[in-house]
Amino acid sequence: MFFKLTLRDIQEIMKTVDECKTIIEVEIYVGEKKVIIKKSSTSLPTLSVPATTTEVKKEEIEIKKDITVQTEIKEDENLIPIKSPMVGTFYRAPSPTAKPYVEIGQIVAAGQPLCIIEAMKLMNEIESEVPGRVVKIFVENGKPVEFGQTLFLIEPL
Numbered sequence: 372m373f374f375k376l377t378l379r380d381i382q383e384i385m386k387t388v389d390e391c392k393t394i395i396e397v398e399i400y401v402g403e404k405k406v407i408i409k410k411s412s413t414s415l416p417t418l419s420v421p422a423t424t425t426e427v428k429k430e431e432i433e434i435k436k437d438i439t440v441q442t443e444i445k446e447d448e449n450l451i452p453i454k455s456p457m458v459g460t461f462y463r464a465p466s467p468t469a470k471p472y473v474e475i476g477q478i479v480a481a482g483q484p485l486c487i488i489e490a491m492k493l494m495n496e497i498e499s500e501v502p503g504r505v506v507k508i509f510v511e512n513g514k515p516v517e518f519g520q521t522l523f524l525i526e527p528l
Contacts, residue, residue, distance in 0.1 A: 378456055378495065443484055451501050453523040459490035461510040461522065471512075477505050478528070485523055488516060503527040 388394050396409035441470065446527050455461075463471035463486055472484050484496045485505075503525040510522055 381406065381408075383437060412497045449526065450506055451503065451525045451527055453485060453497065453500060455488060455497065455518060455520045455522055455524060456497070456514040457490045458487055458518050459495070461512065461514055461516045461517060462489065462494075463508075463512045473505050473508075473523075475505055475508060479503060479505060479525065486510075490500040498508040499521065499523075499525060499528045501525060 384397060384399075385408055388410060390395055394410075398408065399406045399408075463473075465472070465484075465487060472486055473479055479499045479502065481499055481502045483499050485499055486497050488495050488497055505523060506526050507524040508522070509524075510516055510520070516522065
């Protein structure tokens with residue numbers, strides 16, 4: 372039986388680890404891949420994903436909840452930040468020759484795709500959480516993003 376671990380599953384597990392006082396580390400095996408979620412010394416959960424269990428040199432990706440975004444615009448209480456749910460590469464369009472999903476000033480519907488984040492060779496569409504107007508785009512096309520990094524500011528309508 373094949374089990375697929377979605378981003379929402381990982382986020383829920385991280386939330387549970389963060390809230391639970393007795394859980395320090397969780398290991399999940401999916402085929403030859405292993406996902407490790409553990410609390411750091413500051414009691415915030417981190418996620419480590421080794422590339423594969425068969426490789427000699429293993430790379431780890433850490434996702435930390437305490438990442439801050441440096442920006443010239445302060446996030447107004449009325450604006451909704453759309454944050455990156457993962458570490459990856461930010462793309463404004465579905466392909467290199469396509470138009471961007473959204474532009475500044477554009478009205479978007481809840482659930483409308485705003486961008487793509489490529490993570491571990493998977494393309495993940497990031498959707499607007501609310502209907503509104505795109506006020507600011509913080510990331511340049513093709514640039515890396517961190518977990519929790521603000522990607523867009525949306526003014527709710």
